[in-house]
Amino acid sequence: MTATKIKEKAGKALFASSAIICIVAVLAIFVFLIIKSAPAFQKIGVFDFIFGDKWSPNREDTYNSDMSGKYGIFTMIIGTVSATIGALLIGGTLGYFTSIFLVFYCPKGLKKPLNTVINLLAGIPSVVYGFFGIAFLLPTLSNIAPNNGSGLLATSIILGIMILPTVVSLSKTSLEAVPSTYYQGSLATGADHTKTVFRVMVPSASSGIMASLVLGIGRALGETMAVVMVAGNAPTYPYSLFNSFRVMTANIVMEMGYAGELQEGALVATGVVLLVFVLLVNLLFNLISNKMVRSAVSSKSNFKWFNSIRQKINDKVTQISYKINSSKIGEIGAKASGLLVSGVLILIVGFIFIKGMPTLVTTPHLLIGKFEFGSEKITILPALVCTLFAVILSLLFAVPIGVATAIFLNEYTSKSNFIVKMIRGAIDILAGVPSIVYGLFGMITFVKLFGGSSSIIAGSLTISIMLLPTIVRSTEESLKSVPMSLREASLALGAGKMRTIFKVVLPSSLPGILSAIILSIGRVVSESAPLLYTMGSVIKAVPTNIFDSGATLAVALYKLSGEGWYINEAYATAVVLIILVLGLNLIAETVGNKLRTGLKGENNVNKKKSKSTE
C-alpha cells in the first residue's frame, strides 16, 4: 500500500468512528437510564410508580432496606399532560394564526421583521422565560388568583410562548408549499382572498400544521427550567388554574441534587417515563410527516358506518363554518396574532431591559468585580468565565465529531445503507431527547467519571452530546449544497477523496458549518437544566481549571431569581444573557443569509448566461 492509500483508509475509518459515536451515545443514554431505573421500578413496582399519586420520598430508602417513602408520579404525569395541553391551546392557536398571518396577510415590509421577532423568541433561553414569569407574569396574575399566581395558567402561558416559534416555523413552511394553482383556482370561482385562505390554502396544509403542533407538544413535554420557575412544584394534581403542581421534568430538577439511593432511581425512572412520552410524540410526528408526503391518497376507512358518521360530522362543521362566516373570524384572528406576537417579544425584552439596565450600568462590580465570599456584592464574572469554558470545551468535542459524522454520511455512504439508517435514527432520537434527560445521563456518567462531583469538564461533555444533532444536520445540509461537479473536477485532477474533502468540499461548505457553530454557542449559553448538576450551580470564584465546578450565566440567573434577595442583579444578569443570545442569533442569521444570497448570486449569473445564449 502506498502512503496515500493508507491516508485514505485512515481518513475513512476516522469519519466512520465519529459516526459510530452518535449511535454509541444513544445506546449509552438508554442503557444507563435503564440500568439506573430498573431497580427502582422493581422495588416500587411499575404500576405503583406510574399510577400512584403520592410522592413523598425518603432519603434513607435504599434498594435493600424496607421502603418508607411513597413513590408515585401520576400527579406529575397529569401535570405534564395538562401543562402540555395548556401550552398547545395558547401557543398552538397563536402559532397557527401567526403563521397564516405571515404567509397571507402580512404587509411585505413587515414580513422580515416579524420573522426575525419569531426567530428571536426561539433564541431566548428558557431561564429567561422562567424569570420573566417570576418577575412579571406571576405578580400580574396574582391580582386575579387566590395564590401568588403560580400554577397551570402561568405555566401554560409561558410554555405557550416558548413553543410558538416551533409551531410557526413549520406551519409557515407547509403553508408556503401549498401550490399557488389552488389559490388561483379558488379565486377563479369567485371566492375572495380570505375565503380562499381559510377554505383551500389552510386545509391543504393541514397535515404540515398538525406536524408542527406535534413538534410543539414535544417541546412542551421536555421543557424544564421555565416550568420549574412558575408551576409551584408541589406534587399534587393541577386541579385548578392556580394551584401549585409539578411536572415530570421539574421532579427531576427539584430533587436530583440531594436524592437518596432509591429516590435517585425513582427520579431516573421519571426520566424514563418522560422519554417514553417524548419518543411516542416523535413517532407520531414521523407518522404525520410521512402522511404529508403521501397526502394525495385519500384516507378511507373500511367501515361504512364510520365513513358515514364522519361525513355527517364534516358536513355539519362545513355548514356551520360557512354560516357563521368563520373565514372572516380567521382573518381577524390572524391579524391579531401577528400583532400579539410582536407585542410579546417587546414586552419580555423591554420589561427585562428597563428593569435590568440601570443595575448593569450603575454597578460595574456586577460584571467585572472580584468574588468575595460572604459578601453582599454579587459578581457574574465567574459565571461569564464558566460559560466561556463550557462553550469552548463543548465545541471542542462536538464540532469535530459532528462534522466528521456529517462527512461520513454525505461523502462515504449511500442512502439505503443499514448503518446509515442507524446513524440517522440515532441523530433523530438525540435531537428529541429532553435536555433534563441529558442532565441525568451526564450525572450518572461524566460526573461519576470525574470524581463524583460536578465539574466544567463533565458539564461540557454532557452538553456536547446535545449539540451533536444540530451540528451533524446543518453540516450535512451545507455539504449537500456543494455541487457534485466540484468534487468530480477535483477527483478528475487526480486528487484523492481526502484531499477533495479537505481542499474542495469543506471550504465550500464553511459558512453553513459556521452558522451551525454559532447557533451551538447560543445553545450552550442558554441551556441550564442539563448543567445544573453536571457543571455546578453555586456562584463562586472564577474557576481555575476544568475540573472546578461553577455556574454558567443561565444557571446563575436561575439561582439568583430563586433567592429573592438579588432580584436587581437577576434582572441585570438576564439582560446580559439576552444580549449574548440574541447577538449570537443575529450573527448566525446574517451568516446564513450571506450563504443564501451567495448561492442566489450564482444562480443569477447562470440565468444571465443562459439568457444571452438564447
Added chain:
Amino acid sequence: MLIRKNRNPQNNELSFNGHISVSNASLWYEDFQALKNISIEIPENQITAFIGPSGCGKSTFLKCLNRMNDLVDNCRVEGSFKIGDVDIYGKIDVNELRKNVGMVFQKPNPFPMSVYDNIAYGPRTFGITKRQELDEIVESSLRQAAMWDDLKDRLFESALGLSGGQQQRLCIARALAVKPKIILMDEPTSALDPISTGKIEELCEELKKDTTIVIVTHNMQQASRISDKTGFFLLGELVEYDNTDNIFTSPNDERTERYITGRFG
C-alpha cells in the same frame, strides 16, 4: 364635485351576459408591453379560440377577462373591457365578476378535498349551505360535465385520486357550479391524453348552448375542430380575428398563414 356616483361596489345586479367587447387594450408587466392595442368582439354562446406562438400573450389576454392579472404585481392595464354592459375594470365587485367568468387552467387543479366539496366550493362561497340544494348543484354540474355516471359513487373520495382527464373535467364542473356566463380555458387539454382531450372537446360543444367559451390552444386541429371564431396572436398583437373557417382556409395576413402552415412558431 356636485354629482356623486354610486360608489357601492356591491351593486349586485350587474348585467353580465356572455358577450365580451374589448377595445384598444394594452398591458404592461413593469416596462414590458405584453399586449398591444387589442380590440375584439367575442360573441355570446360560441367558442372562440386563441392561437399563437409561445409567449405571444394569449394567457395574458385571457387573464384580463376575469382580472386574474390583479394578482400580478406591477401589471398595468389600459383600454376598455366590457362584458355585456359592465366595465369590468370599473367599480365592480371582482368576485362577482369571477363568478360570472369561470376559468379552467392548463394543469388540472382540483382542491385536495372530496369530489363533492370541490364542486360545492363555489356555491358555498356564495352562501348556499343547504344540503339538498348543494346535492342538486353537484349532480347537475357533474351531469353537465358528463361525469355523473363515472363519479356518482365516488363523490366523497379525494379528488386527487382521479385521473388527469377526470380531474380536468371536475375542474370544469367546479367552474360550472356557480353558473357562469363565460368560461375561459387556458390550454385545458395540453396535459391530457387524446381520449380525455376528445371528451373535453365534446363537452365544450355541449356547453356552448348557454355559455361563451374562450379557449387558448397550441393545437391547431383542436382550434379548427371546435371553435367558431379564431384569433391569432403574435408578439402581443392580435394579428387576425375571424371565423375559424376563414382563418384556416383563407387567412388575410401572411403571418397567420405562415403560422398555421407550420412555418414558424
